[in-house]
Amino acid sequence: MEPIDDWQWQMANRITDVAALRKYVEISEEQALEIDAAGKKFRWAITPYYASLMDRSDVNCPIRKQAIPSILELQCSRGVQDPLQEETQSPAPGLIHRYPDRVAFTVSSECAMYCRHCTRKRFVGQPVQRTNWSAIKAGIEYIRKTEVIRDVLITGGDPFILSDDRLERILKELRAIDHVEIIRFGTRTPCTMPQRITAKLCEMLAKYHPVWVNTHFNHPRELTEEADQAVDRLLRAGIPVGNQSVLLRGINDSIDTMKKLLHGLLKMRVRPYYLYQCDPVIGTEHFWTPLEAGLDLIDQLQGYTTGLAVPQFIVDSPIGKIPLTRPRLLGLTQDHAVLRNYEGKTITISYPLQIELQEMVAPACP
Ligand SMILES: *Cc1c(COP(=O)(O)O)cnc(C)c1O
Ligand code: SF4
Numbered sequence: 606m607e608p609i610d611d612w613q614w615q616m617a618n619r620i621t622d623v624a625a626l627r628k629y630v631e632i633s634e635e636q637a638l639e640i641d642a643a644g645k646k647f648r649w650a651i652t653p654y655y656a657s658l659m660d661r662s663d664v665n666c667p668i669r670k671q672a673i674p675s676i677l678e679l680q681c682s683r684g685v686q687d688p689l690q691e692e693t694q695s696p697a698p699g700l701i702h703r704y705p706d707r708v709a710f711t712v713s714s715e716c717a718m719y720c721r722h723c724t725r726k727r728f729v730g731q732p733v734q735r736t737n738w739s740a741i742k743a744g745i746e747y748i749r750k751t752e753v754i755r756d757v758l759i760t761g762g763d764p765f766i767l768s769d770d771r772l773e774r775i776l777k778e779l780r781a782i783d784h785v786e787i788i789r790f791g792t793r794t795p796c797t798m799p800q801r802i803t804a805k806l807c808e809m810l811a812k813y814h815p816v817w818v819n820t821h822f823n824h825p826r827e828l829t830e831e832a833d834q835a836v837d838r839l840l841r842a843g844i845p846v847g848n849q850s851v852l853l854r855g856i857n858d859s860i861d862t863m864k865k866l867l868h869g870l871l872k873m874r875v876r877p878y879y880l881y882q883c884d885p886v887i888g889t890e891h892f893w894t895p896l897e898a899g900l901d902l903i904d905q906l907q908g909y910t911t912g913l914a915v916p917q918f919i920v921d922s923p924i925g926k927i928p929l930t931r932p933r934l935l936g937l938t939q940d941h942a943v944l945r946n947y948e949g950k951t952i953t954i955s956y957p958l959q960i961e962l963q964e965m966v967a968p969a970c971p
Contacts, residue, residue: 612800619650629656643674647888648719648730652798655718667824667856671720681890686727688884690923697747698740703925707756710744716763717798722851722892724884729762745778752784760791765801769809776813793821799835807842819847819878823857825865836873847878852899853892860905867914877916884921900931908947
């Protein structure tokens with residue numbers, strides 16, 4: 606195995622300064638100062654793999670924009686630290702219990718690459734005690750004694766930054782709890798460090814089925830041969846893989862880019878799950894799009910391509926994720942509904958009429 610194929614090598618050789626970054630992209634002197642300034646406020650680190658996807662000379666490269674600190678992070682006037690109020694809905698360290706039957710469990714504050722648009726910028730990459738075993742244990746205890754929790758989403762930071770042994774310890778504990786039916790992981794490693802998805806990791810995860818993985822691809826350029834193989838290893842281990850993208854201005858907010866991403870994901874057998882409105886986090890304002898942009902994208906996808914390719918457009922909030930679409934149900938009375946199709950045509954469905962239609966077609970069938 607080449608060292609470049611080894612995730613530990615990728616982690617150990619992450620790019621964290623301009624001098625190292627210049628191996629991959631051209632950086633002006635002015636930009637170098639800006640990267641240093643923004644990088645001081647919000648941590649940055651990029652795997653050599655992810656940096657290798659960057660365009661050397663294009664400052665608008667979508668890979669660069671997601672990974673390299675920008676002075677715009679410091680110039681934002683709006684945004685808050687914790688827009689989802691996760692810290693106040695936490696009954697145990699790193700545990701967020703917002704929905705009736707499931708929890709999000711942040712077991713790591715580290716990631717392979719620090720996305721500039723991250724919702725959890727407030728702690729991701731900061732030295733907080735999320736991976737400390739006694740903190741994780743307290744979260745597991747809460748899950749054990751809270752019988753309504755049937756679904757545990759292990760997230761972070763990125764949980765796959767933990768060693769196989771540490772992950773297995775968590776999985777073993779969770780599997781020993783009768784009411785935990787499914788275990789899910791949220792990880793960006795298939796995109797930012799696909800080397801992490803080793804055969805050994807997949808073999809271990811498969812011992813704790815049902816296990817699901819949701820990952821985070823934002824741009825078709827991230828759908829590489831390496832990413833494809835990492836996803837394939839997960840799928841062969843029986844782990845369904847879904848994708849959660851963030852809608853980012855200048856990165857994936859055009860219908861062409863979005864379609865390429867969604868169709869590319871289907872080719873990799875990854876099911877698009879959510880497309881998030883970028884959360885109003887401090888330092889991310891330059892990525893925000895108006896709500897109309899997400900609604901327009903959904904309108905340009907639904908019906909024009911398979912429903913398998915169409916994610917739910919989500920606005921996340923302290924009271925939960927809220928899926929948005931423009932109205933399809935234009936009128937509803939006791940005996941009829943007015944519905945709009947993807948082309949804007951409307952149809953009135955009246956329920957007794959529907960029954961008559963069925964009676965009319967019935968004799969034609971043998
Ligand atoms: C997103 C999230 C979940 C999981 O939500 P699904 O819609 O089931 O994928 C669970 N808990 C919290 C706090 C979340 O933010
Ligand atoms: S991988 Fe996820 S948690 Fe980590 S920086 Fe990116 S968006 Fe944030």
